[in-house]
Amino acid sequence: MKLTSYSNFTLRVLMVAAARQPELTTIGxxxxxxxxxxxxxxxxxxxxxxxxxxxxxxxxxxGFRLARDATAISVGEVIRRTEEGFDVVECFDAETATCPLLPRCGLRPALLRATDVFLATLDGFTLAEIAANGEDLLDALALQRPAAACDEARAAF
Structure with missing residues (x-):
């Protein structure tokens, strides 16, 4: 399964927003x-x-910031919204399926099950979990940390 760039970019936006919460982030x-x-x-x-x-x-x-708590945002939920569909083969869509094996095929149920497992796995991850290393993410991107995190870091010295 390959996700679109749109899904990838959307998750990146959410991860940075979670890492910088409650500060604003800009598209630029x-x-x-x-x-x-x-x-x-x-x-x-x-x-x-x-x-x-x-x-x-x-x-x-x-700029923008999260409107919901990162623990309440499931990765699977976001992927379902950003992807047009999960028809990994043409026979998933009964209206356009042309394969003559369809009534007897063992591959279709296996691929359907794999797709369900893929999405169920993503449902098990929240934005908070995938952005839990927020400071590391921001450092890797050379982005400023939220002011509260900077204040805490200064207090530790």
């Missing part, structure tokens, strides 16, 4: 950090806002 910061198109990210951020995963703040100093 993520585009620069990952070396990906601002136009693609704008589409992702817009859709995430429509789905209620993030809230956006307009204007100078604006």
């Amino acid at each position: 910061e993520i585009a620069d950090a990952f070396q990906i198109s601002k136009a693609h990210l704008t589409r992702c951020v817009h859709q995430l806002g429509q789905w209620g995963y993030i809230e956006t703040v307009r204007g100078n100093g604006g």
Whole structure:
């Protein structure tokens, strides 16, 4: 199974937002950090806002942040929304299936089961879990940590 770039970018946006919570993040910061198109990210951020995963703040100093707790966002839920479908072979869609083996095929049930297991596995992970190493993620991307984390780091010295 291969996910689209849209799913990949959407999850990256959510991971950075979770790592920087409650601070705002900008599309430009993520585009620069990952070396990906601002136009693609704008589409992702817009859709995430429509789905209620993030809230956006307009204007100078604006950006976006998580609108829901990261523990309440399942990776499987996001993938189901960002992918058009999970028809890994054409026979998954009864309306367009042309394979003459369909009534007797043993491959189709195996692939259906594998798809179900794939999604069930992703359902078992939350955004909080995949972004649990948030400081490491931000360091790898050379992004600023949230102000609260910076204050805690200074206090430790």
